[in-house]
Amino acid sequence: MAKITVNKDLASERAKCEFNVEELTNYLDGGRENTARRRRMEDKVLSVKELRDEIPEEYLSHKEKYENAIRKAVLFYKVQKSLDDPNQSDHERIRNSYRSTITSAIFKDNSPLTLHIVMFIPAIIGQGNDEQREYWLKRAKNMEIIGTYAQTELGHGTFLRGLETTATYDPATEEFVLHSPTLTAYKWWPGGLAHTANYCVVMAILYTKSKNCGIQPFIVQIRDEETHMPLPGIKLGEIGAKLGYNTVNNGFLGFDNHRIPRDRMLMRNAQVSKDGTFTAGANSKLTYGTMVYVRVLIVNNMANLLAKAVTIAIRYSAVRRQSKLKPEDPEPQILDYVTQQHKLFIGIATSHAYSRTALWLWDHYAKVTSELNAGKLDNLPELHSLACCLKVLSSVDAAVFVERSRLACGGHGYMLSSNLPQTYGLVTPASTFEGENTVLLLQVARSLVKAWQQMLNGRQLAPSMAYLADQKQLDRWDGSVNGIIRAFQKVARGKLAFSVANFEKYQKMGLSREDAWNKASVQLTAAAESHGRAIVVQVFKTETDRIASSLSPPLRKALDQLVELFTLYWALERLGDLLLYSPLSEVDVRDMQARYEELLEKIRPNAVGLVDGFDIRDEILNSALGAYDGRVYERLMEEALKSPLNAEPVNSSFHKYLKPFMQGKL
Ligand SMILES: CCCCCCCCCC/C=C\CCCCC/C=C/C(=O)SCCNC(=O)CCNC(=O)[C@H](O)C(C)(C)COP(=O)(O)OP(=O)(O)OC[C@H]1O[C@@H](n2cnc3c(N)ncnc32)[C@H](O)[C@@H]1OP(=O)(O)O
Numbered sequence: 001m002a003k004i005t006v007n008k009d010l011a012s013e014r015a016k017c018e019f020n021v022e023e024l025t026n027y028l029d030g031g032r033e034n035t036a037r038r039r040r041m042e043d044k045v046l047s048v049k050e051l052r053d054e055i056p057e058e059y060l061s062h063k064e065k066y067e068n069a070i071r072k073a074v075l076f077y078k079v080q081k082s083l084d085d086p087n088q089s090d091h092e093r094i095r096n097s098y099r100s101t102i103t104s105a106i107f108k109d110n111s112p113l114t115l116h117i118v119m120f121i122p123a124i125i126g127q128g129n130d131e132q133r134e135y136w137l138k139r140a141k142n143m144e145i146i147g148t149y150a151q152t153e154l155g156h157g158t159f160l161r162g163l164e165t166t167a168t169y170d171p172a173t174e175e176f177v178l179h180s181p182t183l184t185a186y187k188w189w190p191g192g193l194a195h196t197a198n199y200c201v202v203m204a205i206l207y208t209k210s211k212n213c214g215i216q217p218f219i220v221q222i223r224d225e226e227t228h229m230p231l232p233g234i235k236l237g238e239i240g241a242k243l244g245y246n247t248v249n250n251g252f253l254g255f256d257n258h259r260i261p262r263d264r265m266l267m268r269n270a271q272v273s274k275d276g277t278f279t280a281g282a283n284s285k286l287t288y289g290t291m292v293y294v295r296v297l298i299v300n301n302m303a304n305l306l307a308k309a310v311t312i313a314i315r316y317s318a319v320r321r322q323s324k325l326k327p328e329d330p331e332p333q334i335l336d337y338v339t340q341q342h343k344l345f346i347g348i349a350t351s352h353a354y355s356r357t358a359l360w361l362w363d364h365y366a367k368v369t370s371e372l373n374a375g376k377l378d379n380l381p382e383l384h385s386l387a388c389c390l391k392v393l394s395s396v397d398a399a400v401f402v403e404r405s406r407l408a409c410g411g412h413g414y415m416l417s418s419n420l421p422q423t424y425g426l427v428t429p430a431s432t433f434e435g436e437n438t439v440l441l442l443q444v445a446r447s448l449v450k451a452w453q454q455m456l457n458g459r460q461l462a463p464s465m466a467y468l469a470d471q472k473q474l475d476r477w478d479g480s481v482n483g484i485i486r487a488f489q490k491v492a493r494g495k496l497a498f499s500v501a502n503f504e505k506y507q508k509m510g511l512s513r514e515d516a517w518n519k520a521s522v523q524l525t526a527a528a529e530s531h532g533r534a535i536v537v538q539v540f541k542t543e544t545d546r547i548a549s550s551l552s553p554p555l556r557k558a559l560d561q562l563v564e565l566f567t568l569y570w571a572l573e574r575l576g577d578l579l580l581y582s583p584l585s586e587v588d589v590r591d592m593q594a595r596y597e598e599l600l601e602k603i604r605p606n607a608v609g610l611v612d613g614f615d616i617r618d619e620i621l622n623s624a625l626g627a628y629d630g631r632v633y634e635r636l637m638e639e640a641l642k643s644p645l646n647a648e649p650v651n652s653s654f655h656k657y658l659k660p661f662m663q664g665k666l
Pocket residue numbers: 093094097114117118149151152157158159160161191285286288289291292294297298301380381384432433434435436439443446447450
């Protein structure tokens with residue numbers, strides 16, 4: 001094997017690291033065996049050279065990008081399948097795949113099969129009855145059919161009760177008639193819908209016996225299984241180029257009185273009998289279960305994407321030298337600027353915070369799902385609220401810190417060869433899909449207001465909201481992580497109390513409940529956001545304490561520093577709130593600021609080790625700036641030379657336009 005020459009600054013950073021990087025990787029993976037398994041899988045996938053792109057994706061046309069993505073998706077699926085351990089439960093398979101980012105090595109802009117895996121199959125599992133699961137899951141898991149999740153319409157994404165697609169039951173033929181009565185009723189957005197999927201789960205308003213029975217899921221064939229032509233009564237297409245996700249093949253779909261058999265309604269929750277009698281499910285919101293599942297997965301996806309961005313930016317910052325700190329010294333590594341550390345170390349800490357929180361949430365999700373399967377629905381509202389608020393916070397923070405990582409790389413961060421713009425293109429839609437973030441915060445606020453009322457009535461609160469009942473004053477600011485967590489809880493409680501008071505005040509002033517809610521909604525969403533912050537810091541701290549107790553002292557110290565940095569960063573970001581709702585004084589603020597700066601200094605020698613610990617291979621990073629060897633400038637040039645414009649010294653447009661123009665002949 002050729003010897004890798006590592007940039008000398010990166011090499012000396014690695015020599016400075018105070019903990020064992022491999023131990024950190026094992027900690028993140030959940031054990032040495034998991035690291036080994038993940039690496040074996042990566043080796044196997046990366047050994048398939050047909051999965052690599054010969055021409056960088058960015059130089060392909062829109063159509064070529066899609067065709068190339070499909071070519072790779074099929075091959076990638078087969079390789080993955082050959083590595084699958086059939087003895088794992090679905091729960092274990094997903095948990096064990098939380099640290100896997102290998103998909104990014106194959107697709108810079110995501111796969112056209114994503115929705116099949118992430119929503120179509122889960123929708124059948126969550127919404128299909130036993131026979132439907134038996135039949136459709138086998139076909140879907142074997143890839144005999146490819147599906148997507150078609151819910152959003154041109155006119156409505158958030159407001160599901162406002163969907164216009166109808167499924168009207170006809171007892172004479174025992175069929176549902178699917179129809180899109182208007183342009184705005186067209187399904188719009190589903191990934192893979194345009195040219196990839198031949199089936200989809202369609203969410204439509206069910207009418208039977210002339211009654212609106214709410215939104216229900218239907219499994220609908222949209223293309224012929226042989227010819228792949230759209231079926232009669234179905235209009236399909238692609239929605240066009242986007243900021244990112246361009247290889248996901250998002251599509252539109254309209255129905256013109258398209259008929260499907262009765263057994264195509266997924267009937268795990270609600271049912272329609274042959275004569276058209278509707279039987280409602282135990283809770284109509286169980287129909288929204290697929291969204292809860294994906295919101296839970298998104299938290300982890302955000303942690304992984306952020307780890308990628310911050311790995312690139314930290315390594316680059318160790319290699320890049322710019323300006324002068326002292327006139328007599330050579331140009332320093334930009335990582336030595338404390339402002340650069342302030343920009344980036346929080347990204348490392350945030351990725352850790354959300355990967356710990358994501359695992360915690362996944363285990364909670366699995367527990368509540370098994371209760372739901374046993375008919376116990378009590379914990380569904382709390383799960384919904386938690387999934388909403390953690391999806392919101394993780395997507396907002398990831399977008400901010402990925403963009404900050406890009407900016408921290410100066411001009412080179414603007415290059416597609418840095419892979420930072422594309423990474424931003426992957427994180428930013430998560431603030432919109434699976435429930436637009438403000439809308440989800442309002443759902444969280446709704447659950448908090450309910451909890452507040454329950455508390456006033458002396459009822460017990462769900463565990464994640466129990467702190468609201470803690471009436472004790474926070475007498476003294478002690479600056480400890482646990483003290484700050486309590487202060488965050490006081491902030492959330494105080495903001496909630498304030499918004500509930502406003503909500504009630506507006507009603508007393510004569511506004512309807514809905515208008516009062518709308519008027520109080522800025523405060524309500526702020527309370528929901530604070531509630532989320534309190535949860536994330538607490539889960540980050542308690543889960544790190546729980547899992548890291550057996551680690552070596554140097555690694556334990558490094559992780560504690562990240563937890564403290566994260567806590568202090570948000571305390572300093574939310575000073576106004578803390579000054580309002582906790583006994584924080586000016587001196588305490590100064591102390592916090594000093595401690596935060598001290599932490600930046602302590603983390604500095606470990607910065608490269610911390611991102612190396614994420615163990616994201618070069619093929620996955622896909623970045624000229626972030627590669628392990630730090631050959632930043634050589635790679636930037638190598639990538640520049642791949643531009644098709646560099647294939648010839650003079651472009652034909654010179655003779656056609658520029659020359660006549662410059663010579664006054666055009
Ligand atoms: C080996 C396999 C490995 C696999 C790993 C792969 C890793 C991949 C990682 C994944 C990451 C990235 C890929 C993601 C791709 C995503 C592509 C995007 C897809 C989509 O966007 S699909 C469409 C999503 N759409 C939405 O989210 C719409 C948002 N709107 C809503 O959810 C609702 O309309 C609403 C909640 C805003 C309001 O609904 P409405 O019916 O009007 O409700 P109300 O009548 O107002 O009632 C509210 C009450 O209902 C309760 N409620 C609401 N929702 C739920 C729920 N989901 N569950 C439980 N309860 C719910 C709410 O609490 C209210 O209750 P209350 O009355 O207060 O008691």
